[in-house]
Amino acid sequence: MSSQPALLQTSQISKAFGPVVANENVDFEVQPSQIHALLGENGAGKSTLMKVICGLQQPDSGTVYWKGEKCTIGSPKVARAMGIGMVHQHFALFEGLSVTENIAFSIDGAVQGKALENQIIELAERYGLMVEPKRPVFELSAGERQRIEILRALLLNPELLILDEPTSVLTPQEADQLFDTVRKLAANGHGIVFISHKLKEVKALCDFATVLRAGRVVGTFDPREQSTESIAELMLGSRDISTQRQVRHIGDRRLQVRQLSITDHDQTLQVNNMDVHAGEIFGVAGIAGNGQELLYAGLSGEQTTSDHNAIEINGTYAGTLGPNERRELGAMFVPEERLGHAAVPQLDLIDNVLLSNIANKKASNKGIVNRRYLSRKVEEITTLFGVRHAGNKTAARNLSGGNLQKFVVGREIIKQPSVLIINQPTWGVDAVSAMNIREALMSLAGHGSAIIVISQDLDELLEISDRLAVLHHGTLSEARAVHDWNVEQLGLAMTGSTDTPGNAAA
Numbered sequence: 001m002s003s004q005p006a007l008l009q010t011s012q013i014s015k016a017f018g019p020v021v022a023n024e025n026v027d028f029e030v031q032p033s034q035i036h037a038l039l040g041e042n043g044a045g046k047s048t049l050m051k052v053i054c055g056l057q058q059p060d061s062g063t064v065y066w067k068g069e070k071c072t073i074g075s076p077k078v079a080r081a082m083g084i085g086m087v088h089q090h091f092a093l094f095e096g097l098s099v100t101e102n103i104a105f106s107i108d109g110a111v112q113g114k115a116l117e118n119q120i121i122e123l124a125e126r127y128g129l130m131v132e133p134k135r136p137v138f139e140l141s142a143g144e145r146q147r148i149e150i151l152r153a154l155l156l157n158p159e160l161l162i163l164d165e166p167t168s169v170l171t172p173q174e175a176d177q178l179f180d181t182v183r184k185l186a187a188n189g190h191g192i193v194f195i196s197h198k199l200k201e202v203k204a205l206c207d208f209a210t211v212l213r214a215g216r217v218v219g220t221f222d223p224r225e226q227s228t229e230s231i232a233e234l235m236l237g238s239r240d241i242s243t244q245r246q247v248r249h250i251g252d253r254r255l256q257v258r259q260l261s262i263t264d265h266d267q268t269l270q271v272n273n274m275d276v277h278a279g280e281i282f283g284v285a286g287i288a289g290n291g292q293e294l295l296y297a298g299l300s301g302e303q304t305t306s307d308h309n310a311i312e313i314n315g316t317y318a319g320t321l322g323p324n325e326r327r328e329l330g331a332m333f334v335p336e337e338r339l340g341h342a343a344v345p346q347l348d349l350i351d352n353v354l355l356s357n358i359a360n361k362k363a364s365n366k367g368i369v370n371r372r373y374l375s376r377k378v379e380e381i382t383t384l385f386g387v388r389h390a391g392n393k394t395a396a397r398n399l400s401g402g403n404l405q406k407f408v409v410g411r412e413i414i415k416q417p418s419v420l421i422i423n424q425p426t427w428g429v430d431a432v433s434a435m436n437i438r439e440a441l442m443s444l445a446g447h448g449s450a451i452i453v454i455s456q457d458l459d460e461l462l463e464i465s466d467r468l469a470v471l472h473h474g475t476l477s478e479a480r481a482v483h484d485w486n487v488e489q490l491g492l493a494m495t496g497s498t499d500t501p502g503n504a505a506a
Contacts, residue, residue, distance in 0.1 A: 005068030007032045007191040008053065008084075008160055013062035015048050017398070020390050022048035024215045025062070030160060030191040035182060037202045037223060038195045039235055040212035041430035042402025043388040046195055049212070050162050053193075054086045055079040080106075085158030087149045087166060095138040099131050103152040123151055128177040139265055141288040141336070150178075161185060162193040165401075165428045167201060179205050197430050199228045211235050236432055246446060250466070251278030254419050254450030255299075255331075256312040260319070262298045262305055268474045269294040276450040278418070281441060282479065283465030284454045287494045291474035292454050293336070296423045299452065300333040301326045313419055324359050332356070332417035334409055336424045336454075338401070342408040345397035349389065350374045352396050353381075353411055381410035385436060402429040406437065413440050420444065423454040438464050458487045472496050 006029040013026040023045045030036045038046050051057040053064065055073040064071055066082055073079050079086075093102050100117050107116075117133045124130050129147040137145060146166070153161060163182070167175040182205065186192055194206055202209060202223050209223040211234050219234050257274040269291045276282045286292055297303035299311070301323040310319040313329040323333065333356075335341045343352045353374045357363035362373050378392045385406040389399055396404060409425055425441065426434040442464055445451050454471075455461050461468055462482060469479040470493040477493065 004031070006030060006065070007034075007067060009065040009068075010049070010053070011063045011065070013049065013052060013059045013064070015045075015052060015057060015059050018390055020388075021215050023052070023059070023212075026212070026215070026217055028210055028217065030193055032159075032189050032191055033186050034208060035186050035192040035194055035206045037206040037209035038193055038212065039197075039199075039202065039209055039231065041197075041236055042400055042406070042433055044212040044235075044430075045215040046212055047164065047400060048215075050086060050164065050193065050195070053079070053160075054084050054162065080156055080158075083157075083159035084162070085153035085156055085160070086162040086164065087146070087153050088164055091145045091149055093137045093145055093148060096136060098134050098136055099140075099148055100133040102137060102148060103155065106152045107155055119155060120151060123154055127151075127154070127181045139267070141293050144289045146288075158190065160191045160193070162195070164195045165197070166194075167196065167198065175201070197428075197434070199223075199231050199431075202231070203228065232431060235430075246442070248279040248442070248446050248466070250280050251448060253277050254314055255452070257299075258310055258312075259307070260298055260305060260310045261307075262294055262303055264294055264297075264303060267291060267294055269298055270474060271295070271298075271476045274469070274476065274479070276419075276452055278448045278450055279445050280466045281445050281451045281453055281464050283461035283468040283482070284452060284471055284476070285456070285458060285461055285468060285490050285494055286454075286471035288456060290471050290494075292423065292471060294474065295471060295476070296333070296335060296421060296454060299421045300331075300335075327356070328359055330418035332412040332415055332420050334412050334420070334422040334425065336427070338404050338408050338427075339397060343396040343404060346395055348393040348395055349378045349407065350392050352407075353377050356411060377411075377414065380414055381407055384414065385410040385440070386433065402433055405429050406433055409437055409440075413444055416444070416447065416449070418449055420449055420451045421454075422451065424457075425453060425455065426457060426460060434460070458490050461490070462487065470494055 009029040011027055013023050015023040026049055028049065040046050048057060052059050053073065055076045055078050064073060100120060103120060104112055104116055120133050129151055131144065131147050131151065150166065166178060182192055196202055206223050209221055210217060211219045213235065223231060253275050255276040257271045260271040262269040284295065294303065298305065301321055304322065305319045308317045308319045312318065313326060313331050316329050318326055318329060339345055344355065350371055354363055354369060363370055375392050381387060387403050387407045389403060399407065405428060412420060426437050429437065438460065441451055441453065453461065453465065462485065465482045467479040468482055468485050470477040470490065472494060
């Protein structure tokens with residue numbers, strides 16, 4: 001480390017939530033012009049440490065130094081005034097307000113109105129983070145919402161910028177563009193904290209890395225001098241993170257889509273012809289904002305079509321049926337946004353299991369809720385997917401992002417659905433958890449389920465899918481066998497840079 005005072009330094013920071021120790025005597029520092037990775041699996045304490053640094057949490061003990069001076073960061077407003085900005089993994093946006101209005105709330109009145117809108121447009125163009133300033137947030141995908149978070153942090157010109165899983169919903173080309181932005185910021189003297197589970201990105205971008213395991217620092221090093229395997233072992237112990245793929249038998253058709261057309265506000269979806277069979281994982285790639293939410297909504301029944309025959313689930317037409325009716329046909333669903341869509345933040349885990357089990361008479365019969373049954377299901381999910389929480393009555397909002405993701409994915413997989421529609425299955429989870437989720441999906445397919453995986457993680461799609469199609473401007477391309485694609489081809493197809501037929505064939 002440099003002999004000059006660090007831009008930011010923590011000394012012996014500890015933070016616990018009841019019996020759960022999130023940080024224990026954590027020493028961490030970031031120098032000016034340094035891109036410093038913070039690594040660790042879900043529940044290792046990364047997000048808690050960053051919340052202490054940006055004023056969202058107060059430490060139980062320990063000291064924070066800013067430019068060599070001891071300080072107390074009492075609130076996010078204090079942190080922003082000091083020059084600390086953070087792009088959170090869980091977005092903090094008002095659904096009913098526009099992009100500009102959301103950004104206005106975070107800049108403490110410095111610029112407003114048309115002047116702010118112009119600044120947003122200028123910054124978006126400079127860094128390739130295109131947004132529509134007047135669009136309401138509820139219409140936007142997770143990737144588009146992430147761009148808002150990055151832009152509003154950059155508008156404050158922070159001296160220290162914390163990026164929590166910033167590439168989880170970006171294409172390879174968009175991630176490269178973000179890396180160029182980060183390098184420019186570092187070259188101009190900004191300190192960067194980069195939190196990611198993608199070790200290839202860390203090795204390509206970062207100067208230093210600090211690893212947390214079970215709340216403690218277990219190593220600080222130059223990631224460019226370490227192998228991916230050695231970094232993973234430091235993060236995870238000696239556990240194997242390779243996904244074991246087995247040959248699956250492709251059986252009868254489980255899901256059929258014919259001429260599905262949906263319009264919502266100014267967005268449209270067109271799927272001309274798509275079949276998914278028992279034992280098959282059908283991958284859907286696409287840049288955020290190209291119709292993924294409409295595709296998920298159309299397949300899950302959250303958005304219905306007037307053509308009853310447009311969707312067929314296990315031999316029954318379902319185009320006009322809602323989610324619960326489609327569940328009764330054997331289909332289950334995992335949405336992209338885990339907090340607020342997949343789970344109700346203030347409800348405990350037991351009640352959140354009930355949400356997608358309303359039609360299950362074992363869970364709820366004639367208005368009587370069987371909490372003992374639901375509690376057993378929480379325990380089953382916890383055991384199978386390694387969900388770390390403080391008890392079955394823990395509110396969903398108190399789980400880390402990765403643990404909540406494992407919970408909502410596990411909640412649907414343990415039902416052994418014949419059809420599963422899942423949007424961004426491993427967004428924000430660590431390498432071991434991602435492996436477990438992918439293997440659970442492949443095991444489910446191996447037992448005869450038909451699975452549609454919508455994901456911006458192209459490595460993931462190439463790893464687990466049997467066939468792949470690309471969603472671009474609301475139109476699903478022709479599906480091709482996974483071995484006919486590579487990451488570069490997918491990235492180009494996602495941006496419309498290659499010709500892709502406008503239907504997904506069986």
